[in-house]
Amino acid sequence: MTQSELEYSLSTAVVVPVTSIPDKKAALEVAKALADGGIHVIEITLRTDAALSAIEAVANGVARGEVQTAVGAGSVSTVEQIASIRESGATFAVTPGFSENVSRAMIEAEIPHIPGIATVGEAMRGMALGLNCFKVFPAGVLGGPAFLKAISAPLPGIRFVPTGGISQANVQEYLALDSVLACGGSWITPSKLMKSGDYSKITELARNAREVGSA
Numbered sequence: 001m002t003q004s005e006l007e008y009s010l011s012t013a014v015v016v017p018v019t020s021i022p023d024k025k026a027a028l029e030v031a032k033a034l035a036d037g038g039i040h041v042i043e044i045t046l047r048t049d050a051a052l053s054a055i056e057a058v059a060n061g062v063a064r065g066e067v068q069t070a071v072g073a074g075s076v077s078t079v080e081q082i083a084s085i086r087e088s089g090a091t092f093a094v095t096p097g098f099s100e101n102v103s104r105a106m107i108e109a110e111i112p113h114i115p116g117i118a119t120v121g122e123a124m125r126g127m128a129l130g131l132n133c134f135k136v137f138p139a140g141v142l143g144g145p146a147f148l149k150a151i152s153a154p155l156p157g158i159r160f161v162p163t164g165g166i167s168q169a170n171v172q173e174y175l176a177l178d179s180v181l182a183c184g185g186s187w188i189t190p191s192k193l194m195k196s197g198d199y200s201k202i203t204e205l206a207r208n209a210r211e212v213g214s215a
């Protein structure tokens with residue numbers, strides 16, 4: 001997957017489910033549930049012990065043709081993590097904040113990624129590396145849609161994936177902005193549903209999110 005293919009996938013997904021998979025067995029089921037609801041992308045955060053094997057399980061499912069999805073690693077914060085996410089079969093990565101070292105290493109490793117930013121200056125440092133799409137985190141705390149509107153004014157052509165504090169109740173306010181490529185969030189894959197294996201509810205949450213996105 002190339003950087004522009006990643007950005008295209010995110011824009012068609014509209015919503016990027018940020019998941020903290022409790023155990024690797026759930027991973028493929030969650031990815032399938034999301035795809036059934038029309039979301040063909042999943043970000044699996046490196047916050048649980050199962051994360052890398054979960055990414056691998058989804059990547060293997062994709063290779064076997066069991067699900068069609070782009071599987072990425074989230075919460076990537078060090079250069080050292082890049083080798084293991086590549087080995088796990090992740091096709092993209094997301095970082096919570098901006099690190100020039102990490103972004104340079106991603107570009108070198110040819111892993112498309114969406115770096116996190118929280119300021120215009122960080123966006124500018126990313127732009128200097130040739131990047132033009134950024135996660136804005138934590139979007140709600142930073143000021144929500146009003147913050148995005150303000151920072152996009154001096155950065156024409158830059159696209160954002162706001163994440164943090166977004167839910168079904170406010171996602172439309174973000175998606176209404178031209179600068180927003182997609183919204184990230186954990187509300188579509190609540191831990192409770194992943195743990196209980198209530199995958200049809202995840203499909204429903206995905207479908208609801210897609211509906212708002214295409215309204």
Ligand code: 3PG
Binds near residue numbers: 075096165185187
């Ligand atoms: C992330 O890592 O992107 C966030 O933890 C997701 O934020 P949310 O749980 O508020 O959606």
